[in-house]
Amino acid sequence: xxxxxxxxxxxxxxxxxxxxxxxxxxxxxxxxxxxxxxxxxxxxxxxxxxxxxxxxxxxxxxxxxxxxxxxxxxxxxxxxxxxxxxxxxxxxxxxxxxxxxxxxxxxxxxxxxxxxxxxxxxxxxxxxxxxxxxxxxxxxxxxxxxxxxxxxxxxxxxxxxxxxxxxxxxxxxxxxxxxxxxxxxxxxxxxxxxxxxxxxxxxxxxxxxxxxxxxxxxxxxxxxxxxxxxxxxxxxxxxxxxxxxxxxxxxxxxxxxxxxxxxxxxxxxxxxxxxxxxxxxxxxxxxxxxxxxxxxxxx
Amino acid sequence: xxxxxxxxxxxxxxxxxxxxxxxxxxxxxxxxxxxxxxxxxxxxxxxxxxxxxxxxxxxxxxxxxxxxxxxxxxxxxxxxxxxxxxxxxxxxxxxxxxxxxxxxxxxxxxxxxxxxxxxxxxxxxxxxxxxxxxxxxxxxxxxxxxxxxxxxxxxxxxxxxxxxxxxxxxxxxxxxxxxxxxxxxxxxxxxxxxxxxxxxxxxxxxxxxxxxxxxxxxxxxxxxxxxxxxxxxxxxxxxxxxxxxxxxxxxxxxxxxxxxxxxxxxxxxxxxxxxxx
Amino acid sequence: xxxxxxxxxxxxxxxxxxxxxxxxxxxxxxxxxxxxxxxxxxxxxxxxxxxxxxxxxxxxxxxxxxxxxxxxxxxxxxxxxxxxxxxxxxxxxxxxxxxxxxxxxxxxxxxxxxxxxxxxxxxxxxxxxxxxxxxxxxxxxxxxxxxxxxxxxxxxxxxxxxxxxxxxxxxxxxxxxxxxxxxxxxxxxxxxxxxxxxxxxxxxxxxxxxxxxxxxxxxxxxxxxxxxxxxxxxxxxxxxxxxxxxxxx
Numbered sequence: 001x002x003x004x005x006x007x008x009x010x011x012x013x014x015x016x017x018x019x020x021x022x023x024x025x026x027x028x029x030x031x032x033x034x035x036x037x038x039x040x041x042x043x044x045x046x047x048x049x050x051x052x053x054x055x056x057x058x059x060x061x062x063x064x065x066x067x068x069x070x071x072x073x074x075x076x077x078x079x080x081x082x083x084x085x086x087x088x089x090x091x092x093x094x095x096x097x098x099x100x101x102x103x104x105x106x107x108x109x110x111x112x113x114x115x116x117x118x119x120x121x122x123x124x125x126x127x128x129x130x131x132x133x134x135x136x137x138x139x140x141x142x143x144x145x146x147x148x149x150x151x152x153x154x155x156x157x158x159x160x161x162x163x164x165x166x167x168x169x170x171x172x173x174x175x176x177x178x179x180x181x182x183x184x185x186x187x188x189x190x191x192x193x194x195x196x197x198x199x200x201x202x203x204x205x206x207x208x209x210x211x212x213x214x215x216x217x218x219x220x221x222x223x224x225x226x227x228x229x230x231x232x233x234x235x236x237x238x239x240x241x242x243x244x245x246x247x248x249x250x251x252x253x254x255x256x257x258x259x260x261x262x263x264x265x266x267x268x269x270x271x272x273x274x275x276x277x278x279x280x281x282x283x284x285x286x287x288x289x290x291x292x293x294x295x296x297x298x299x
Numbered sequence: 300x301x302x303x304x305x306x307x308x309x310x311x312x313x314x315x316x317x318x319x320x321x322x323x324x325x326x327x328x329x330x331x332x333x334x335x336x337x338x339x340x341x342x343x344x345x346x347x348x349x350x351x352x353x354x355x356x357x358x359x360x361x362x363x364x365x366x367x368x369x370x371x372x373x374x375x376x377x378x379x380x381x382x383x384x385x386x387x388x389x390x391x392x393x394x395x396x397x398x399x400x401x402x403x404x405x406x407x408x409x410x411x412x413x414x415x416x417x418x419x420x421x422x423x424x425x426x427x428x429x430x431x432x433x434x435x436x437x438x439x440x441x442x443x444x445x446x447x448x449x450x451x452x453x454x455x456x457x458x459x460x461x462x463x464x465x466x467x468x469x470x471x472x473x474x475x476x477x478x479x480x481x482x483x484x485x486x487x488x489x490x491x492x493x494x495x496x497x498x499x500x501x502x503x504x505x506x507x508x509x510x511x512x513x514x515x516x517x518x519x520x521x522x523x524x525x526x527x528x529x530x531x532x533x534x535x536x537x538x539x540x541x542x543x544x545x546x547x548x549x550x551x552x553x554x555x556x557x558x559x560x561x562x563x564x565x566x567x568x569x570x571x572x573x574x575x576x
Numbered sequence: 577x578x579x580x581x582x583x584x585x586x587x588x589x590x591x592x593x594x595x596x597x598x599x600x601x602x603x604x605x606x607x608x609x610x611x612x613x614x615x616x617x618x619x620x621x622x623x624x625x626x627x628x629x630x631x632x633x634x635x636x637x638x639x640x641x642x643x644x645x646x647x648x649x650x651x652x653x654x655x656x657x658x659x660x661x662x663x664x665x666x667x668x669x670x671x672x673x674x675x676x677x678x679x680x681x682x683x684x685x686x687x688x689x690x691x692x693x694x695x696x697x698x699x700x701x702x703x704x705x706x707x708x709x710x711x712x713x714x715x716x717x718x719x720x721x722x723x724x725x726x727x728x729x730x731x732x733x734x735x736x737x738x739x740x741x742x743x744x745x746x747x748x749x750x751x752x753x754x755x756x757x758x759x760x761x762x763x764x765x766x767x768x769x770x771x772x773x774x775x776x777x778x779x780x781x782x783x784x785x786x787x788x789x790x791x792x793x794x795x796x797x798x799x800x801x802x803x804x805x806x807x808x809x810x811x812x813x814x815x816x817x818x819x820x821x822x823x824x825x
Binding site: 093181183184185186187188189190191192193194197201204205207 | 623625628630653654656657659660661663664665667668669670671672680681684685731734735738
Binding site: 122 | 303306307319327332335381385387388391392398400401404405406407411413414415418422423449475496499503504505510549556561568
């Protein structure tokens with residue numbers, strides 16, 4: 001066999017290893033979680049329970065926690081990341097643009113454990129004193145704010161996640177915004193639109209990119225583990241308000257897995273949670289990617 | 300001033316305020332980490348064993364730093380190799396169905412929750428060895444960094460002009476010589492950046508290490524099949540402990556980790572800028 | 577419209593030099609010249625669209641009905657509303673419907689008071705642009721679904737829906753097939769009844785076919801201006817003569 005052929009074969013081998021890894025991960029998730037689904041069926045997903053002594057597991061509260069924290073994160077991050085993208089591609093001159101983009105890239109490459117540490121010791125007390133307590137005291141009659149907050153809870157986790165996902169959402173939006181054809185902006189200005197009206201029109205033009213960025217960021221928020229585990233409170237119960245302590249699927253795995261081997265069904269239960277997380281993340285990312293592709297076709 | 304003009308002013312102002320607001324946390328974080336952390340960092344902090352939780356004894360993050368360096372090197376060796384050749388394949392055989400599907404799989408891997416990768420490494424490398432071990436951690440980190448390296452290496456090789464590729468092959472070189480000796484030079488800065496991105500990821504990731512390396516606090520390195528420690532894991536464990544002294548160590552370790560990340564970031568920016576000019 | 581001593585620089589490049597022009601009402605005024613001579617720049621100086629380019633610097637006056645549009649007291653968005661503009665690449669907003677493409681200008685500028693008035697205006701503009709019969713049954717379709725020629729007529733409808741004084745056209749047929757281009761030329765002759773049209777073209781035959789007056793621009797300088805018939809039959813300048821017989825450009 002000649003060297004070219006051997007080289008090509010080895011390239012092929014390395015390339016398919018990614019498929020093997022992903023396939024093995026899926027298989028190991030299914031194979032390990034299978035006992036809990038066999039024993040409990042759907043009730044594993046639609047009930048709330050975490051009683052290892054009686055081997056009773058239901059992960060609905062953690063699923064809700066994942067949804068609540070990511071919803072808070074998206075609600076906060078979306079206006080911020082759109083503004084960041086528009087600001088750096090439309091409102092400031094080139095030199096500052098590069099600085100802004102570098103800051104945004106740096107935000108994306110900071111380890112989540114550092115976000116978590118800062119969230120736990122700096123952000124959580126600030127939010128507690130200046131946001132959550134005032135909201136609870138004055139607007140506590142609204143169910144969303146009804147729980148008397150402690151610093152670490154679902155809301156804090158949501159805000160921290162928002163900070164973490166802004167650079168991801170905004171870079172997708174930024175790329176689409178700077179790819180808008182110049183002649184469209186000219187058309188808008190020639191109709192006598194002012195800058196804001198042109199920006200609003202262009203945001204409409206790239207709305208599929210905004211959706212794509214949102215979905216990709218949502219996927220990140222749902223999968224994030226350590227930063228959330230450090231500020232979410234880690235209690236298995238149905239959240240009564242945004243200010244309640246809780247779990248997300250990933251933080252549940254992070255904090256329960258170390259003692260899971262002692263029990264018969266806890267490992268399957270946690271893998272079951274991981275499997276759910278995998279399915280949700282995959283669905284959301286596939287939606288995001290297809291949006292991104294539509295954006296390309298659109299042009 | 301007309302209503303329209305007022306609205307324009309307000310909206311443009313709002314955009315600027317929100318954009319600047321979204322950049323505040325990064326500065327707040329860097330400030331906090333260095334302000335709280337640098338008080339505890341010294342040469343001995345980088346070398347010593349962690350202090351006991353109670354009392355004011357000096358101590359450091361020696362095992363975690365050593366462990367992190369070993370894990371980064373191992374993860375780069377495994378993930379870098381797989382990622383590099385995958386990226387080369389994606390660039391040179393981009394027309395094939397396999398390349399398109401691989402691209403999709405890699406994009407999914409980028410978005411994969413890393414905690415799942417940790418569980419996977421636990422299943423395949425911790426359970427069979429019946430012991431937490433360094434190899435499992437490195438393996439998990441390698442899986443995390445493969446897609447980043449592959450996608451960036453692909454871009455690096457893609458950016459080489461076609462005439463240069465023609466020139467390399469017209470010399471009658473074999474494919475491995477052409478790609479790995481001649482053309483690697485042209486793709487150098489891109490490939491280096493790819494490895495640096497992988498390195499930063501491997502240095503900062505925590506979730507893949509939670510169930511794989513245990514975090515042995517008192518040994519630096521005992522073998523690939525033995526437990527090992529890492530800085531991110533130490534920060535996580537110590538921050539969640541109830542001890543004030545360990546919180547201080549966590550801040551100090553964060554300052555060290557942040558310095559590593561910032562250095563890698565700056566170096567990669569310099570390489571990118573150097574490649575442009 | 578009158579242009580007095582107009583100069584334009586891009587950075588250090590002097591791209592338009594001492595332009596003086598008088599454009600009468602209800603005519604088609606063509607600006608022709610080889611590519612890169614500054615035609616598009618001159619057109620964009622007329623409605624101050626040039627200001628989108630941060631390196632562009634303008635001096636001189638452009639008077640529209642006795643108002644200098646470069647005066648400090650004048651609002652630039654008001655200036656642009658006095659001109660309808662049609663571009664080289666048909667550029668309707670692809671994510672908006674046919675209806676919304678025409679309606680967006682009047683809506684934002686508060687030209688109509690009620691929905692029915694807006695409907696009427698949209699219909700009027702589309703009829704004027706010879707497009708109504710082709711699209712009246714599906715005004716809600718996205719504009720991107722139209723053919724190139726239809727898109728360009730939609731852009732003309734979008735421009736006249738603003739009820740402008742002057743229509744500026746930047747090589748409006750350069751990216752169209754000959755049949756679609758002919759339709760646009762016919763449309764221009766029709767629109768001349770109500771509007772002054774300034775068209776930029778690199779094609780002297782087109783200028784000869786549609787325009788009443790023509791200006792020849794070469795390397796940023798105005799070489800010759802006059803009635804189309806005179807410029808094409810008895811050009812004064814040697815350069816113009818070379819251009820109209822096809823030896824430059």
